[in-house]
Amino acid sequence: MRGLWLRLLRGGGRSARLEVGLPLVAGAVITLVLLLLLGLQQGLDNRAERTAWRTPEAATNEPTAIQSGFTDYVEERPLAVVELAALRPNPPAVPGMGRFPAPGEVWASPRLAELMADLPADRLADRFPGPVTAELSRQTLEHPDELVAVIGRSPTDPSMRDRRPRHQWNAVSSVTPTRIDGWSATPDLYQTTYRDIALLAVVLTALPLAGLGGLASRLMAGRRQRRLATLRLLGARTSQVVRLTIAELATFAGIGAVCGAVLHRVLVPLTARVPIKGGEWFPADVRPGVPLTLATVAAVVAVLTLGALTGLRAAVRDPLATYRRAGGDPARVRLWAVVFIGAAIALFWLRSSNPFVGVAFTAVVILGWGLLSTGPWIVAGLGRLLAWRARRPATFLAGRRLSDSPRSAWRTVGGLTLACFIAGFVAISLPVGLGNVGAYASRTERPEAVVPAASLDATVRKAEAVLRAEGIHADVETTAAPSWLDGDKWATLTLSTQGPYTDQDRARTAMIENGLWGPEMTLAEDLPNMWLLRDGVVIGFLVLPTAALVALVSMIIGAIARIFDQRDTFIALRLAGTPQTVLLAAQRREMILPSALLGGVAATAGLASGSTLGSTGLLNPYSAGVFAGLLTLGAIALLLADRTARPVLERVGTDLSERE
Structure with a gap:
């Protein structure tokens, strides 16, 4: 059987090799991103375990x-x-x-x-x-x-x-x-909040990865449907066909997953330099162990192979209907999607310790994964509307193709759509974090401590005397106690130094050395909150390019996959006299129109999800920058997909050898 599928691959021409190469790329990207996310979660877990004793x-x-x-x-x-x-x-x-x-x-x-x-x-x-x-x-x-x-x-x-x-x-x-x-073996509240935020980032990134995985599985099953149906009609036994299919799919998926794992190992030194929670990482923290890496590779291979086998069941059960292209590509919500959404929300709330992150997680899962499930519905409705209102042949062809195979069209634009969702989430929550980081950072430049109100005057006089004796130019100020304390019992003492780090450090040292920064005080500076806000921004900027990479790969692979899926239709249209320019225009509309509609819906849903972390206006340079980058990404993805798919469409529509 191995020799048979190798001969079929060699005899399949350039398109067969392309159909093999694209799933390899998809498998490599999925494995790489999954290992990066697992490394982040593992690194935070290791940090929490090593520092739990401090609380x-x-x-x-x-x-x-x-x-x-x-x-x-x-x-x-x-x-x-x-x-x-x-x-x-x-x-x-x-x-x-x-x-x-x-x-x-x-x-x-x-x-x-x-x-x-x-x-x-x-x-x-x-x-x-x-x-x-x-x-x-x-x-x-x-x-x-x-x-x-x-x-x-x-x-x-x-x-x-x-x-x-x-x-x-x-x-x-x-x-x-x-x-x-x-x-103590229990991490403090900040450590658990970091892990919750990391899990939120994992869910955000998993959205486009799920679409890319489905696309890779569908592409792996595309040509094989007709080929397996032909083998069954020629008398091949079901067991032979199944063994042939599993061997071929697992081999190609495995090669892509291994390439992704090797690339991740190469990138670990770079990922370890990304500062989170005050510093960089020990490389071992963000490098999943060999068992976890092998398990990830095996999981990717299994999911891609099973996904492709699901699309090939009809070819084995009813080869004649498959050969005639009977059946459709229905746009329906799968029961597993609803179960997954409910289970994910329930499990997160059971393990989460921060209600604010829990609310954001719930919104992301419901809106983001809900969009992933209902995307084909929207594509089908858009296709029917275009076919009904079309005034040009290209628009009519685009509408019919969208309504006939909405799930295939969704796989093409789904990555970009989900990138729009992530961009909307980051755009609305990013300014909140950046604005508060600046406010918290200014507090570390003015040392603050909470002191008993009864001894406030004596503490101020002693502090001024100590600073004067040390030759440190600093103003000793007093303000009301923080909101979490009784203002009648406590007050805040602040040192305002006019010099650089040297004067700040000398002032802190003098206060501690003379017992003024001592047992009856607690520092009022809120460093952990500043870390959370700043690192939330960092994680947002890490998730965005990851989603952009997946969106770009999905758009290119999906455009080519749809051409292969409908090669017989293109050949029939060309033989009927349809100009090549009309086919190219229809193919372009199939990408642009769903991307624009679904991108707008997804960005709105992302804004709604991100607003759960804090409300802010969109008229600011941060949000404008995110959306400007999103528009640039969309234009680049559409341009590259069009340029890549055009020669494939021209060859498929004119070369009758592409017809099986």
């Missing part, structure tokens, strides 16, 4: 240690400080450190140790009780350049007193001293 959980048994901490800054970079005090002689070893730090010890991340050695002591080193005792290993860090310090304290140390204000949300910027009996 303490109150002891349920006899406590063994006290854990405290806050987020400081140096050169406007975040510095995570964790303070630990043992309550018994043999406390449990800190994860990744091998033992518990003794009082006065300072464990620092490699990058922090370098900064402490390079910068003057009054900018950084004087904030700590002594020199660096040991360096933290990779098992305790989020990313290679993270600044982390773990300080050993005595239980009677002032920093271990439970006198800080408690923040109901921001558990990262300040950790109230907590008595613990073991290390």
Whole structure:
């Protein structure tokens, strides 16, 4: 059987080789994008596991240690400080450190140790009780350049007193001293929110991938339908036909998937340099292991092969009807799509910890996957309208072809349509993130801390004296306490420095060294929120080009696939005297008109989904830039698809050897 399908492939001409090559490209793109998304999710999971111990959980048994901490800054970079005090002689070893730090010890991340050695002591080193005792290993860090310090304290140390204000949300910027009996394995709220956002990005990117997968499967089944029907009519047994088909489909799908996996391995060093949550990645974090990579390749091969086999069932069951082109291409909503939408929403809400992301996820799944399911309906309706209102032969032909095979037409324009959905989602939510990032970033330039209102005046006087003695030019200001605190008990103290990083770092060091940035305060700066907003923008900019790549590939492959699907119709029209220019014009209308209609519907649905994360106007440079890029992408995709499909259409319509 292997020799048979190889001879059939060699004897199929250029079009057969093209029908093989295009699914290979589609399989490679699908595998590459899936591995990139799996790497992102895996990297966030690894980060969450390595840092879960930093967020303490109150002891349920006899406590063994006290854990405290806050987020400081140096050169406007975040510095995570964790303070630990043992309550018994043999406390449990800190994860990744091998033992518990003794009082006065300072464990620092490699990058922090370098900064402490390079910068003057009054900018950084004087904030700590002594020199660096040991360096933290990779098992305790989020990313290679993270600044982390773990300080050993005595239980009677002032920093271990439970006198800080408690923040109901921001558990990262300040950790109230907590008595613990073991290390937490539960990631903090920000880590879980990141994973939810990453899953939202996965769903957004999976929309065009699903369309590309269906297109690849259909293209793999295209020529084989008539060929298998012919073999069955010539007397081939069903088992022979099935073995032949599975071997051929699995081989071609496997070659494409392996190429995508190899390309992903090559790109891992580049993807590891994309900063998320304060820094780049350890390459191993975003590189799925060999078992997961093999499972992904196998899944892609299985889905593409099964999808193509589904399209070939009729050729095996009823070869005569297939040979006569009986049956249609109905546009109906599949039951599995409805079940998938409901199951995805239910599972996400069960595991999600952030209701805002949950609402956005629900909107994306309902509108995005709903559009994926109803797209063929819209195409069929547009085709009937064009055929009814046509005044030119090309428009009539385009309308009839759209209404006769709406699912095939949807596969061609579906990638671009779903890219419009993603662009609308990003365009409406992007300005919210960018605007708030600027507001939060300005707060890191003016150190803030929450102080007890009863001692506010004394704290201000001491701070002014300390800064004056150190020769630091800074204004000490007081404002109302943050909204999450009682304004009668707490207030905010702010340092406004006129100089660059040097004065800011020296002011922070002087405050900590003199006990003013101490146990009775918590930093009011909201760094985690700034990270979330900024990284949401970064992820948006990563999802957009991925969707654009899939849309471009889908448009080109789909245009060629439709020509192969309807080669007999083109040949009959050419033999009947239809000018080639009319066929080319009809083929162009089949791409442009559905793209314009569905693109507008999808962009509107994307705007509705993105508005769940925050409302903003569309008249701003960010949204305008996204939509300008979208229009450019659409024009490029349509142009490339037209230029690529034109010679194929000319050859199919004039070369009778293309007719099977």
